[in-house]
Amino acid sequence: MIKNGKYLLLVLFVLAGLLAGCGDKPEKPKDPRLLLGFSQLGSESAWRIGNTRDIETQADLYGVGLMLENANQKQENQIAAIRRFIAYKVDVIAFSPIVEEGWDNVLLEAKNAGIPVILVDRDIKTEREGLTACLIGSDFYKEGVMAAEYLIRKADALDLEEVNIVEITGTENSTPMRQRQAGFMDTIGKDERMKVLTSVNGDFLKSRGAECMRQLLSSFGRKIDVVFSHNDEMTLGALPEIERAGLKPGRDIIIISIDGGQDAIDVLKQGKINCVVECTPKLGRALMETVIKLKAGEEVAEVIHPEEAIFTDEQNTAGIAPRGY
Numbered sequence: 001m002i003k004n005g006k007y008l009l010l011v012l013f014v015l016a017g018l019l020a021g022c023g024d025k026p027e028k029p030k031d032p033r034l035l036l037g038f039s040q041l042g043s044e045s046a047w048r049i050g051n052t053r054d055i056e057t058q059a060d061l062y063g064v065g066l067m068l069e070n071a072n073q074k075q076e077n078q079i080a081a082i083r084r085f086i087a088y089k090v091d092v093i094a095f096s097p098i099v100e101e102g103w104d105n106v107l108l109e110a111k112n113a114g115i116p117v118i119l120v121d122r123d124i125k126t127e128r129e130g131l132t133a134c135l136i137g138s139d140f141y142k143e144g145v146m147a148a149e150y151l152i153r154k155a156d157a158l159d160l161e162e163v164n165i166v167e168i169t170g171t172e173n174s175t176p177m178r179q180r181q182a183g184f185m186d187t188i189g190k191d192e193r194m195k196v197l198t199s200v201n202g203d204f205l206k207s208r209g210a211e212c213m214r215q216l217l218s219s220f221g222r223k224i225d226v227v228f229s230h231n232d233e234m235t236l237g238a239l240p241e242i243e244r245a246g247l248k249p250g251r252d253i254i255i256i257s258i259d260g261g262q263d264a265i266d267v268l269k270q271g272k273i274n275c276v277v278e279c280t281p282k283l284g285r286a287l288m289e290t291v292i293k294l295k296a297g298e299e300v301a302e303v304i305h306p307e308e309a310i311f312t313d314e315q316n317t318a319g320i321a322p323r324g325y
């Protein structure tokens with residue numbers, strides 16, 4: 001039973017909290033009719049699902065109207081969605097391009113319609129200037145570098161003279177695949193101990209990660225010292241195949257992954273993954289703030305990279321906070 005004095009104190013405390021809390025709520029846009037058309041590339045991973053959820057949550061928090069279309073991993077579906085957004089005369093278009101090439105025509109249509117376009121998560125390759133206003137997404141090259149720097153430290157700690165690596169890559173011709181590979185290979189290339197046995201494409205999918213691992217084990221067996229996997233989904237598909245071959249992932253084979261979703265962090269804590277480089281899917285707040293700035297005619301940064309961490313068996317992994325995706 002709370003005494004009266006304490007009760008009053010509690011009410012004041014709760015009131016203060018509510019008042020303070022509403023300072024965190026973002027400014028609702030001046031024009032509540034602000035409408036964003038977003039083409040999401042698919043639902044291939046926990047990362048992607050977390051990214052979609054975050055964009056929906058932040059749109060609601062910022063009072064931005066959201067037309068979100070899921071392309072189910074098909075570029076043609078993204079192009080069709082962008083055309084629908086143009087026809088609907090949305091205020092801003094945003095999309096996560098599944099691959100880097102093939103966007104010039106539809107982005108030219110958006111430009112001619114006077115609709116600004118924001119790239120979310122992934123980039124495009126184009127010779128044309130001015131097709132997009134901003135890229136909001138991770139520095140994938142740096143993620144590859146962080147993965148390789150961990151491996152070099154691990155090889156030092158285990159006093160390895162030769163390190164045989166297999167790579168399971170993400171979707172071919174996508175920004176994360178190209179840049180994670182480049183960052184990793186550029187960094188290990190300076191270390192003579194490092195040998196890349198082969199790279200295979202797992203398309204960021206769990207099922208393909210398992211398939212790739214089966215093939216790699218039958219080709220190279222116990223010669224494999226390291227698996228460098230471009231995302232957690234493929235890593236989580238690969239681990240049971242390693243165990244089925246009678247090997248201990250995290251012990252007999254060093255496992256390096258990227259994304260940092262809860263499932264992978266749980267397995268890191270069990271010692272079956274050695275390193276998870278964070279790639280945050282929480283891009284929704286930066287997206288909404290950029291949408292609002294663009295429509296207010298304000299300058300926006302060309303590139304917005306989120307801060308990202310690395311989780312490894314060099315740390316006390318028990319303390320890693322819940323990941324939210």
Ligand code: GZL
Pocket residue numbers: 044045046047048121122138176204230231232233258259279
């Ligand atoms: C990275 C994102 C990648 C994730 C995968 O930002 O594009 O796509 O790493 C996802 O999990 O499929």
